[in-house]
Amino acid sequence: MSSVASLRIIDPMQRHYRVVMAKPGLDGHDRGARVISRALREAGFEVIYTGLHQTPEQIVDTVLEEDADAVGLSVLSGAHLSLMPRVVDLLRASDAGDVVVFGGGIIPDADIPVLESAGVGKIFTPGAPLAGITGWLEAALDDRETARAT
Numbered sequence: 001m002s003s004v005a006s007l008r009i010i011d012p013m014q015r016h017y018r019v020v021m022a023k024p025g026l027d028g029h030d031r032g033a034r035v036i037s038r039a040l041r042e043a044g045f046e047v048i049y050t051g052l053h054q055t056p057e058q059i060v061d062t063v064l065e066e067d068a069d070a071v072g073l074s075v076l077s078g079a080h081l082s083l084m085p086r087v088v089d090l091l092r093a094s095d096a097g098d099v100v101v102f103g104g105g106i107i108p109d110a111d112i113p114v115l116e117s118a119g120v121g122k123i124f125t126p127g128a129p130l131a132g133i134t135g136w137l138e139a140a141l142d143d144r145e146t147a148r149a150t
Contacts (some may be wrong), residue, residue, distance in 0.1 A: 005123060017069040017141050022050040024057040024087065027077035032126070036133060037070060043134035056086040063091065063099055069141055071078040073120075080107050081114060088119035098148075100140050105129065
């Protein structure tokens with residue numbers, strides 16, 4: 001089999017997606033958020049990084065102002081059970097409940113189902129492969145676009 005025949009064709013994203021990456025709360029460590037932001041950019045997403053110490057209200061304002069398709073929340077402070085659901089609730093209250101919310105950070109396994117039931121689409125913990133994160137987000141947004149079209 002030639003090397004050309006063994007190449008897999010990868011479907012492009014249905015459209016160019018915009019993602020807000022945010023660090024809610026008092027957590028001052030943003031290396032992970034920056035790494036994810038870069039991986040998303042390299043995968044073809046447009047990324048708006050809000051910086052450190054954002055309130056859920058500031059994050060949602062940015063999502064609305066930027067007409068973002070998704071928001072990624074990085075929390076290392078232990079406040080994920082209050083901050084992440086608050087962002088989801090504010091998005092819903094702003095008629096932006098279709099914005100895909102995903103998160104990451106130091107999050108105990110037992111808290112992941114709680115966050116997902118609150119509306120966080122996916123939680124990625126340290127060591128998650130970057131391709132897994134970008135691939136999941138692309139699929140989630142493509143699925144949302146397909147559902148909108150029907």
